[in-house]
Amino acid sequence: MTTNSPSKVHVTTTINGQEHELLVPGYMSLLDTLRELIGLTGTKEGCLDGNCGACTVTVDGRIVDSCLVLGAEVNGKTVETIEGMATPEGLHPLQQAFLEEAALQCGICTPGFLVAAKGLLDNEPSPTEGRIRHWLAGNLCRCTGYDKIVRAVQKASS
Amino acid sequence: MHPFAYVAPSTVAEAVAVLNEHGDRARPLAGGTDLLVKARANVWELDAVVDIKNIPELMTISVNGDGLSMGAGVPCYQVYDNSEVAAQYPGIIDGVSIIGGIQIQSRAGLGGNLCNAAPSGDGIPSLIAYSAIAKIASVNGTREVAVEDFCTGPSRTVLEAGELLVSIDVPKPAANSGAAYTRFIPRNEMDIAVAGVGVFVQLDASGQNFVSGRIALASVGPTPILASAAGDSLAGKPVNDETIAAAASLAKDAATPITDMRGTIDQRKQLVEVLTGRMIKQAVERARG
Amino acid sequence: MVATFEPKTDYKVVGTRPIRHDGYDKVTGRAIYGGDMKLPGLIWGVCVRSPHAHAKIKSIDTSAAEAMDGVFAVITRDDMPKAESKLVDLGEGNINFKWASNKLMADTKVLYKGHPVAAIAAVDRYTAEEAARLVVVEYDVLPSVTNVVDALKDDAPILLDDLVGDDLGEDVTNTNMAAHVRHEFGDVEGAMSSAAHTIEREYNMQMVHQGYIEPHNATATWDEEDRIKVWTSTQGAFPARTQIAGILQVDVSRVKVTPLEIGGGFGGKIPVYFEPLAALLSKKSGRPVKMVMERTAIFETTGPTPGARMIIKLGADADGKLTAATADIWFEAGANPGAFIGPAAMCVYAPYEIANTRIDGWDVLVNKPKVAPYRAPGSPQVAFAMESTIDELCENAGWDSMKFRVDNASKEGTRRGDGVLFSKIGMEEVLEAAQQSAHWTSPIGDAPEGKKRGRGIANGYWFNIGLKSSANLSVNADGTVQLTEGSTDIGGSRVAMAMHVAEVLGLTAHDVRPTVGDTESVGYTDVTGGSRTTYATGYACWIAANNLVEVLKDRVAVLWDINKDDVDFNDGVFSSKAEAEKTIGFKELAGKLDDLGGPANSTGSVDLESAGDGFGMHIADVEIDIATGKTDIIRYTAIQDVGTAIHPSYVEGQLQGGSVQGIGWALNEEYFMTDTGTMANSSFLDYRMPTSLDLPLIETVLVEVPNPLHPYGVRGVGETPICPPIPAIANAIQDAIGTRLYNTPMNAGSILEALK
Secondary structure, rough: OOOEEEEEEEEEEEEEEEEEEEEEEOOOOOHHHHHHHHOOOOOOOOOOOOOOOOEEEEEEEEEEEEHOOOOHHHHHOOEEOHHHEEOOOEOHHHHHHHOOOOOOOOOHHHHHHHHHHHHHHOOOOOHHHHHHHHHHHHHHOOOOOOOHHHHHHHOOOO | OOOOOOOOOOHHHHHHHHHHHHHHHEEOOOOOHHHHHHHHHOOOOOOOEOOOOOHHHHHOOEOOOOOOEEEEEEEEHHOOOOOHHHHHHOOOOOOHHOOOHHHOOOOOEEEHHHHHOOOOOOHHHHHHHOEEEEEEEEEEEEEEEEEHHEEEEEEEOHHHHHOOOEEEEEEEOOOOEEEEEEEEEEOOOOOOOEEEEEEEEEEEEEEEOEEEEEEEEEEEOOOOOOOOOHHHHOOOOOOOOOHHHHHHHHHHHHHHOEEEEOOOOHHHHHHHHHHHHHHHHHHHHHHOO | OOOOOOOOOOOOOOOOOOOOOOOHHHHHHOOEEEEHOOOOEEEEEEEOOOOOOOOOEEEEEEEHHHHHHEEEEEEEEHHHOOOOOOEEOOOOOOEEEEHHHHHOOOEEEOOOOOOOOEEEEEEEHHHHHHOOOOOOEEEOOOOOOOHHHOOOOOOOOOOOOOOEEEEEEEEOOOOOEEEEEEEEEEEEEHHOOOOOOEEEEEEEEEOOOOOOOOOOOEEEEEEOOEEEEEEOOOOHHHHHHHHEEEEEEOOHHHHHEEEEOOOOOOOOOOOOOOOOHHHHHHHHHOOOOOEEOOOHHHHHHOOOOOOOEEEEEEEOOOOOEEEEEEEEEEEEEOOOOOOOOHHHHHOOOEEEEEEEEEEEEEEOOOOOOOOOOOOOOOOHHHHHHHHHHHHHHHHHOOOOHHHHHOOOOOOOOOOOOOOOOOOOOOOOHEEEEEEEHHOOOOOOOOOOOOEEEEEEEEEEEEOOEEEEEEEEEEEEEOOEEEEEEOOOOOOHHHHHHHHHHHHOOOOOOEEEEEOOOOOOOOOOOOOOOOOOOHHHHHHHHHHHHHHHHHHHHHHHHHHHOOHHHHHEEEEEEEEEEOOOOEEEHHHHHHHHHOOOOOOOOOEEEEEOOOOOOOEEEEEEEEEEEEEOOOOEEEEEEEEEEOOOOOOOOHHHHHHHHHHHHHHHHHHOOOOOOOOOOOOOOOOOOOOOOHHHHHOOEEEEEEEOOOOOOOOOOOOOOOOOHOHHHHHHHHHHHHHHHHHOOOOOOHHHHHHHHHHH
């Protein structure tokens, strides 16, 4: 394989259940791939260095900071973003709980929190408050003080 | 950020060929949680990143009678989700559980943590305490380096241009042994260690005396430090507060911290002493089962 | 004549918790924030920034950048219109356009690291960033100052050569002191010298940042008719328009600002940073240009809050009554004047009745970014100083600090430190509620081995502001109502606006559909800030709703062929005063409007001089590991007079959010400066804001002392909550370890030092 000039990478990936075939610059982050190349702007940019979690998506079932994943890396993988969380039948219980508990103020961190929290509840349906806080420590919120976010996750858990 | 190409080889041979071709303008990509940050900050100018995650031997964990072998690309979560590793190598679990947060642990791993060679690398002290060995490949073949010799300065390692870390191998711990790692951070997660201490102890059959100990420190020198005198001081001594305090004091003496935005010299020295005491005690508890 | 209102108790909508109208878009990722904006042909802009804290610009060579493939335009100071050195009232403070322009693009000097010197528009962000690295700038590096003490020394490097400082009315030149103001009442010297107890203490605080998660952004087009359109995340589309027009030297009518959803501001998104630059890049390139700020630049070049040096002296009589107080307050302004010493003077003594007071405040330039409001700017700083000194005075004299605060509490008629007299306020009610609270009446519990626990309390105050707001209403045929209001929604305010209208009209909150308008679709509205939004814009909505009732009464009069004066309206139903059985409901009337004169619309606007003051007290329990200095907050309660809580969930949220910002400020946040005058920790890694793992649940107690200045009794609530946390934690630490800290952040290292 030659690497004389940066070339684009042919990527086939499934995003929110839909297959995408893309040409992604080798250096482009998954976050930019989603937001700029595909147009899914629900995943947000906050810091670009893995410290705020606003860019959280799921890759093959694991939550990751998409700013620190290259778009090229999801070739052959499954990606889930905030846009895939609700279905035509309705909101995910977490989304509903966030609304009822007023767990968002400005809402910019909300997609990241929802995807991250779903990653928790998918594997641990009844986490303790401490486990919720530990799981979500990679997501910064500056508006709410986390209180209502934690309560919303508790409400959505079984 | 200098625009780079992305290549994803499926063998070690392919990977080292690309790394050899580009020298220090190509780097292996594991979790990306250090590499992409540095590339974006123009700390490195890269022409290529070599994604090693399609190379099977860099992505496997094996636990057997000889010990533990972790591929260089294995992410933290796979280590702590592995019940055998959790049961037999608790000190390593301590380290991988506190690097970053959950999102980071889905991607970052011990291989990258070691190669990034930050003095604060949370994965490294336990590896040193467990006497781990780094296995390195290049176009010229393979070689081994003890983890305590791997880092040579902040962000500097023994890796030459074109070399690739393939795995980290940990010898099977002796009977009646235990290990633990902790660090001090200002918040409860997501921080770089102000000081970190990893301890491995082997006790005698009675569990009342130390046979041997290894103590390693993070964030208190230009590299992680094997505090040999501190660890050696445990050999043959009874397990009691005096022995532990003496070792903790020697660990403090081995620390050569600086004052920076994360902590002061005095604070770091005090933390080393406190955390060493706590980690020896925890390692002893684990050794006693 | 200022209208006053009696409190109501029989609300139908006020006090309930409907789901916010914009909530569905926000939990699904559909909501469009500034950074999400897309336009055909959009290209990307970035700034070229100074690496030095203070330097003369010798030359700028943009040729290599301009020649790079994919670069559309490069601008420097030569492209910036010459803005006037003129003060314009932005509502919350004045703005000098010359300085505002200089902040966006340095003129002859750079005044802080990151100060922009050029800007580039290119096909995408990666290309623009690479092009920025090709711009060659030659600097003459100058010495810099990054704290108020060094900045005021005789040999300090001077930031602005043409600055004329105002020292109590006297002009001063060749200085970094922009202003020195004084407020004095009574006989301070006499009272202090005869006081039975006195105490004097000095406090030092590092600069901190609002820390909103969403970066600053702007998208702009400059068209063939010299009309400029801007889409941005802003705390006020109209103040943004004023700034953009002033910096670009065009009439405000040439600028249209469309506020997109905003991801946090706390005051920091009142000033503009990218909007004029994006517009100029658009003009030069012929393309729409978007700019999104990097996190490092957000810390280094937007508007943090002042670091401070403060000296408080208090005098009290033998019976525990405060008799005298002096405050010397030096605030960092950053690279231009305007450090919020006015608000600090208003707040420092506010919770207390003190007959003899003096305040001296200095506004000091330093080589740091120009400060912007951060949630009650100036008040958290003086609260730290005042509330810590109050507690230490009590410790020394053997007085209970809760009782002391009660005995000296401000009430109606108390004179504030700047001379204003309080009207009806809730300080006493807050103190009462604090003493009754679950937290105060529960024991702190025993600390585990190796740890110590402590409990601390502190008061906090923000005056809140009124200013201008506008709202439009129109009736839909199905009986719902369209509301367009001018307050950008940072925290859920649009639902409270809808609830005001719903309450007046007898509708449900969801039958009122709120929209945040742009500068061409609604009347002038001041910033979303100053804790004014629910108060002032809610008031404007209430006026619009009452005006709508009048319009509809006209239609009912037509319907029944009676006089308008004979039409009554109660609880959503119109009736005839003469014939009580003759009624028609709102929805039914709405369906008939086509035959009764057509569209029914109304407007409402306000320009409110005063607002209702906001008092709060917080209680903090800490647990400290004495071997490492690590402090954990184990219990926290925020008690505040909120007037009337329109939507209690969002009021609670303001108390919780402000508390946590204060906790972060108290324990870990700071601008850690290097000795070359730059910020060492300009990332979320080392600028340590609390995570969910660092906190307990935040208990809230909403005390409701209705504000007579608002139809439903609303007081501003958003800013007061950041004022008590720092001193509450300082007082708790003192309670835990017996040593007091006088500097922030009160981090583990400083606690270890204190324990030695």
